[in-house]
Amino acid sequence: MVDILVLGVITAVFGVVFYAMWSVYYAVKAVGGPIIARLVTYGVWFMPAPLAASIIRKKGSAFLGEFLPAFLEAILPTVGGVTNIYYGLGQGLFSELVYLARRYRKYGLIEAGLASALPAIPAVTLDAILFGDIYPVNEMLLIIIAIAISGFIYGVIAYYISKTIRK
Amino acid sequence: MYRMTKPRILTILIYAFTTSTLAFIYRDLYDLLVLLAPTIILVFIYARRGLHWIIIGVLIGLLGLFINAIAFSNTGETVFRLFTIEVKTGAVHAFLVVSIRLFIIAFAGALLALTYSPIEIYRSLIYELKTPVIIAFPVAYALRILPVVKRDYSEIVFQRKQRGLKTNLLNPLDLASVVTLLMVVNYERAKWSGISAELRGLRRIKPEFQYKPRIVDYILLTLLVLLVVYTIAF
Numbered sequence: 001m002v003d004i005l006v007l008g009v010i011t012a013v014f015g016v017v018f019y020a021m022w023s024v025y026y027a028v029k030a031v032g033g034p035i036i037a038r039l040v041t042y043g044v045w046f047m048p049a050p051l052a053a054s055i056i057r058k059k060g061s062a063f064l065g066e067f068l069p070a071f072l073e074a075i076l077p078t079v080g081g082v083t084n085i086y087y088g089l090g091q092g093l094f095s096e097l098v099y100l101a102r103r104y105r106k107y108g109l110i111e112a113g114l115a116s117a118l119p120a121i122p123a124v125t126l127d128a129i130l131f132g133d134i135y136p137v138n139e140m141l142l143i144i145i146a147i148a149i150s151g152f153i154y155g156v157i158a159y160y161i162s163k164t165i166r167k
Numbered sequence: 168m169y170r171m172t173k174p175r176i177l178t179i180l181i182y183a184f185t186t187s188t189l190a191f192i193y194r195d196l197y198d199l200l201v202l203l204a205p206t207i208i209l210v211f212i213y214a215r216r217g218l219h220w221i222i223i224g225v226l227i228g229l230l231g232l233f234i235n236a237i238a239f240s241n242t243g244e245t246v247f248r249l250f251t252i253e254v255k256t257g258a259v260h261a262f263l264v265v266s267i268r269l270f271i272i273a274f275a276g277a278l279l280a281l282t283y284s285p286i287e288i289y290r291s292l293i294y295e296l297k298t299p300v301i302i303a304f305p306v307a308y309a310l311r312i313l314p315v316v317k318r319d320y321s322e323i324v325f326q327r328k329q330r331g332l333k334t335n336l337l338n339p340l341d342l343a344s345v346v347t348l349l350m351v352v353n354y355e356r357a358k359w360s361g362i363s364a365e366l367r368g369l370r371r372i373k374p375e376f377q378y379k380p381r382i383v384d385y386i387l388l389t390l391l392v393l394l395v396v397y398t399i400a401f
Contacts, residue, residue, distance in 0.1 A: 002361035004301065008308030009353040012316045015309060017336070017346065020320075024336050026224055029231030037231060040337055047346075055354075060301075068305050074276065075288045079224040079269070081276015082183045083191075130191055130268065135239060157343045164347055165354050 003056050007064055010055075014048045014069035015076065021045070022078050035143060038127070042147045043154035045087075046119045049095030050112035050155045054162035057107050062099050062115055066092035083130060090122030109159050116155025120147035171212055171383075176283055176291035178384040182209075182391055183275040189395065190271040196260070198398045199267040205390055206274045214281030221277045229266055236262035285310050295378045308357070316353060323348050 021044055029037035052065020070088020073080065080087070095115040102111055124144050127133045135143070174182075186206055193199050210218060236258040243256035279288070289307050292298040323345055324334045335341050380388075 001365050002358055004304050005308055005357035005361040005364075006354065008305035008312065009350065009357045011305050011309035012312045013346065013349045013353060015313060016316050016320050016349075017342075020336060022224060026227040026231070028337070030227050032231075035235070043339075044336070044342065051350075064301065064305070068302065068309070071302070071306060072285075072309055075280055075285050078276065078280075079221060079228065079273045081272045081274075082180075082187045082279065083272050083276075130272075133235070133239075153339060157339055161343060161347045161350055165350055 003058065003061075006055055007052060007061070007068055010048050010052050010065055011068040011072050015072040018045065018069060018073050019076060019078065022080075026079070035133075038123075038143070039146045039150055042120070042123060043116065043150035043152075045123070046091060046095070046116040046151040047154045047158045049092060049119070050115040051158040051162055053095070053099055053115060054107050054112055054159050055165055057104075059099075059104055060096065063092040063096040066095055066119070083126075087123065087126055090126060091119035094118040094122050109156060112159035112162075113152040113155040116158060117148040117152040120144050120151055123147060172381060173213060173282060174384045174387050175295065175378060175380060176279075176288055177295040177378050178380065178387050179279050179282060180288075180291075180296075182387055183279045185391055185395070186275040187272050189398070190268045190275075193268075193398065194264065196264055196267070199264065199271065201398055202394060203267055203271050203274070205394065206271055206278065209387075210274045210278050210281075214277050217281050218277055221273050221281075225266075225269055225273050228269060229262075232265050232269070233262050236265070285313075308360075312353065312356070315356075316349060319349055319352055320345070 021041060025037055025041045028040055032040075046066070048069050049062040049066035053062035055061075056065075067085075067088040070084045070091075073084040073088075074082045078084065095118060098111055098115040098118055099107070121144060124133075124140070124147060128140075134140070186202055189202055190199065193202065237252060237254065240261035241253075241255045241258040245253045245255055246259050247254050283291070289303070289310055292306070293303050327334050327344075332344075333341055334345060336345075
């Protein structure tokens with residue numbers, strides 16, 4: 001029960017943070033265009049997965065940690081609408097893969113960073129399908145790497161937040 | 168004043184999902200316009216309150232999309248000049264396609280989120296869609312504590328400003344301080360709520376499927392089928 005409610009807390013907290021991030025994202029997007037906006041802000045959208053996994057440390061926690069705030073975002077009035085659910089599903093699955101690869105035994109700093117970096121792949125793929133953001137292969141790779149670095153930084157931050165909470 | 172009968176939440180959910188998914192798939196400008204027109208009408212009938220925030224959000228986003236279109240799709244004949252930049256047919260077409268797609272997604276989402284409250288949507292997910300408890304319960308709890316988290320967030324921002332600290336969400340360290348405080352406070356609340364619920368012997372409920380479509384639901388679903396068939400056929 002406590003684990004389910006912790007997921008509820010992460011959903012609510014990141015529901016508020018994501019809601020606030022939409023205006024930040026669009027302000028950056030208006031000034032610097034979509035690529036810069038993604039590089040600067042996308043890491044924040046990948047944070048809840050490693051945070052949930054690092055606190056709860058159970059199978060599926062990374063996936064639900066990413067999917068549920070996205071689900072909440074979809075039912076609150078935001079520009080992304082129900083497409084947030086697609087992003088939540090894709091990003092959650094890729095985060096979960098990191099912990100699955102470690103057979104759910106390790107929930108350390110590296111795992112948190114990777115679980116926040118790997119969702120760069122579905123995020124960029126969905127952006128390409130949804131917004132037609134398709135660039136030459138080398139540029140596409142650069143965008144994925146840059147977003148993954150941004151994700152890794154926020155994953156590390158998520159790990160330290162979880163450490164504070166678990167104390 | 169006469170009030171239009173609202174469609175069931177499940178019907179709106181189906182409509183919002185289908186139109187957003189079709190907006191992903193369609194590449195033709197005409198197909199996207201056909202999809203946008205009824206969505207705009209539905210939004211203005213059912214979901215006008217708060218819509219201006221969604222429109223402002225999309226309009227701000229359009230500027231970025233225009234920059235992107237000029238940077239990556241500026242090919243073909245020149246349509247007009249913007250200062251020193253020649254805006255070509257490719258950029259105009261790419262900008263229009265992505266803008267309309269964004270409007271469809273935003274309006275379809277608004278139709279769901281502004282017609283009903285989040286609590287009503289959650290109840291529908293339980294009773295109409297029979298969503299698994301592992302998804303429904305955290306969402307229910309999140310919706311319940313959302314006003315408390317919003318209040319906590321405002322207090323943290325206020326206190327940080329009083330101490331001369333910034334709350335720039337683009338700065339990872341500022342964001343980390345805000346999220347840590349929000350998580351620590353609400354984690355304690357969740358822990359004691361969970362213990363209290365367990366002590367009270369909270370049981371899982373097995374709701375019956377209760378979707379009862381009304382005439383307006385049939386109209387909306389028929390419109391959706393017609394939209395799909397029309398865009399595929401033509």
